[in-house]
Every structure is written in structure tokens, then in C-alpha cells.
Amino acid sequence: MNIGDRVRLLRSTEEGIVRKISSSGRIEVEIEDGFTIPALKSEAVVIHSAEEAYFGKKEEGIEEEKIPLPISKPKDQGLYLAFIPINDQNISLYLINDSRDGYLVQCTEVFGTNHRTLFADKLLSGESKKFDDRILKQLDEWPAFLLRFFPIQTQLGPEKKPFERKLKIKASQFFKHLGEAPLLGKRGYLFHLEQTTQDLDVQKLNLELENIKPKPITEPIKKPAQRIDLHIEELVQDPTGMSNSEILRIQLETFEKNLNQAIASGMHEITFVHGIGNGVLRKEIQKQLSELRNIQYFKDTQKDKWGYGATLVRIS
Structure with a gap:
């Protein structure tokens, strides 16, 4: 495998051109729209060496038709976490509400038992809000995202339950979510937030908060090293x-x-x-x-x- 070879990633359907090979066995592959994704050398196979012997070369001037991946969307819901590329290195994170309801939304990133809030605000129907930027090549190191949605009910009606969704982004699946982001009109990687959601038990959450009490200090606090x-x-x-x-x-x-x-x-x-x-x-x-x-x-x-x-x- 050399720089310039066209390869297919074994764990997904992505194809692209090798742009960089490191001594550690990692490569960078440029896929469509100029985006570059990291991969292990062992996870890629050179296309021309394995396929041209059986199928021959494609005729020049004839491009393979690219069919965008479908994005499922329920009739009444359309909440998305969208990753919109700025360039081939950086990517912006958006929350998109393409549904009929407004929500109070909290988005945190999760490091084991530690949480950090990235976004806490209203997200009304027809709104999209950017809340962070990330480096694409560090995708494997991103923490999990925990998103909680509390419906805003301005009219009297049956209770709409809060729910939450936890996402751990994996490179092998991330690039399969390419599509056009609702409301933004931009190409990006979209994750629909109503699929396999889990109801949020507000009473249980309140009980947990009530039970959290500061531990009494029984001994002087020890100074750490300088x-x-x-x-x-x-x-x-x-x-x-x-x-x-x-x-x-x-x-x-x-x-x-x-x-x-x-x-x-x-x-x-x-x-x-x-x-x-x-x-x-x-x-x-x-x-x-x-x-x-x-x-x-x-x-x-x-x-x-x-x-x-x-x-x-x-x-x-």
C-alpha cells in the first residue's frame, strides 16, 4: 500500500485515496467531498490489486452513481445531533429541532463518572443551535454525549414525557450517517435522536438529587504537592x-x-x-x-x- 492508492475500509463501505501513511501503521484516507478519515492500515484493502484482475478497469468518463444514505424520520419527530464539517480537519456540532414541539435541552459529555455540560437552553420548533467544535481526527477519543429533552407544552393537553439519549460516536459507523442537515441545508453527519430513546424518570431524578448531601469533613484537608x-x-x-x-x-x-x-x-x-x-x-x-x-x-x-x-x- 502506497500514498495515492485507492482503498476500501473493511469495517465500512467507504472508499478513498491514501493521503498519509505513518510508521505506527495508521493511514489517512480522503473520501468524497475532500474529507479525510483516520484508519489502521490493516483495516484497508487496495482496490485495484484485488478487483481489477476480475472486473477490469472502469471506463474513463463514466462515474459511479453516488446514492446518499437514507435517514429515517418519524412523522412527528425530528431532533438531530449534527456534525457539520468546517474543513477536512475541523467539525461543528449542532442540535437541530425539525419537529413540531419545543424542548428544554441539556447536552453533556461523559468521561466515565464525570460529566460536563456543553449546552443547556431552549430548542424551539424549527431552530438549530451550534454548541461546540471538534477535531475530526480525534474522533476515537471523543467522550460519550448524553442528551436530555424536556418537552415545552404551551397548550393544555396530555403529558409529553421527557426522554434522554446517550451516544458514543465510533468511526466505523460515523461516516455512514452522511446526509443533508434539516434547517441548515448543509451536508454533514446526522444522528436522529428519537430512535431507541429511553424515557427519563423525572421523579427518580429528583429523588437522586434530594439524596445528594455533602459529606461532612472529619479531618483537615491535606495539601497536595506543589x-x-x-x-x-x-x-x-x-x-x-x-x-x-x-x-x-x-x-x-x-x-x-x-x-x-x-x-x-x-x-x-x-x-x-x-x-x-x-x-x-x-x-x-x-x-x-x-x-x-x-x-x-x-x-x-x-x-x-x-x-x-x-x-x-x-x-x-
Whole structure:
């Protein structure tokens, strides 16, 4: 397999041209509309070497007809999570309400037992709202999305129940959802949110919230170390076989725990060593820091020792 070969991905029906081959066995394949998707070299087969011997080459000037994938849509519902490409590297996330009803919507991303709210607002009938941007090549590292919908009933009638949907996007299925996004009029990857939905038990949810009580502090809060190393080798005994998302979850949990302890114990500053890598951990840490009121400032630090692979946090 070489750069420029036309290949088919074994786990899906996508075909494209190999644009990059790395020494780790990963490739980047350019599919239709100029989008590039990552894959393992072992998951792709060169088309011309296997098929032309049996079927011959296609006649020049005759293009294979491309039939867009159908998107099922119930009569009265049309709620979508849409991923609209900005270019071949970046993608925007939208919530689309092409139904007759309005909703209060909450969308969170889920890292194991940790949640972070990305969107919480009204989504009225005929509205679409952008709420985030992502890097397409990091698709395998995206956390799961949890979406909760509470119907807005402006007229007296039978109760419409809230419901929720949890999605974990997988590359092998993601690119099969290509179609035109309702209301936006743009090509993208669409996930219909009424299929296999689960009713949301509001009474149970309220009961869980009532039962959540702060644990009494029985002993003084222990100050964390002045420097916290977040490299996974320092946090677990054997990281072999761990996925990138699991590693990121453990690193963020360690960061949050030590930052909370630093704030509660009255420390003035603390340094988190996250390394350079692909920048995902640094970005997540600094995003969380930017949302906290009791942080005076934070900055990249100690280039000579960690090559700007550390963040100094000044606590106000």
C-alpha cells in the first residue's frame, strides 16, 4: 500500500485515496467531498490489486452513481445531533429541532463518572443551535454525549414525557450517517435522536438529587504537592492496554482532585505537569481553569524543564 492508492475500509463501505501513511501503521484516507478519515492500515484493502484482475478497469468518463444514505424520520419527530464539517480537519456540532414541539435541552459529555455540560437552553420548533467544535481526527477519543429533552407544552393537553439519549460516536459507523442537515441545508453527519430513546424518570431524578448531601469533613484537608505529574505512568501501576479516553479520564480526575484540595487548603499556586503530546490534556485543563472564578491566572511554565509541558495555576 502506497500514498495515492485507492482503498476500501473493511469495517465500512467507504472508499478513498491514501493521503498519509505513518510508521505506527495508521493511514489517512480522503473520501468524497475532500474529507479525510483516520484508519489502521490493516483495516484497508487496495482496490485495484484485488478487483481489477476480475472486473477490469472502469471506463474513463463514466462515474459511479453516488446514492446518499437514507435517514429515517418519524412523522412527528425530528431532533438531530449534527456534525457539520468546517474543513477536512475541523467539525461543528449542532442540535437541530425539525419537529413540531419545543424542548428544554441539556447536552453533556461523559468521561466515565464525570460529566460536563456543553449546552443547556431552549430548542424551539424549527431552530438549530451550534454548541461546540471538534477535531475530526480525534474522533476515537471523543467522550460519550448524553442528551436530555424536556418537552415545552404551551397548550393544555396530555403529558409529553421527557426522554434522554446517550451516544458514543465510533468511526466505523460515523461516516455512514452522511446526509443533508434539516434547517441548515448543509451536508454533514446526522444522528436522529428519537430512535431507541429511553424515557427519563423525572421523579427518580429528583429523588437522586434530594439524596445528594455533602459529606461532612472529619479531618483537615491535606495539601497536595506543589507539583503534580499527570503522566499516566505516574498515576497507575500498569497503563498497558488502556484506551486514550480512559487515560484522559484518569488524568482529568487527578487534576480536579488536586486542584480542589489546593483551593480548599489555602495554597497560593500549584503546577500540573501534563507533557506536550497532542495537546488534548493541556487544552482540557486550561479550559476548566478558565471557567473557575477563584483562579487568579494560569500560564504555561518552565520551558527549560518541561518544554512548556506544564501549567502553573495561581489561586486567588
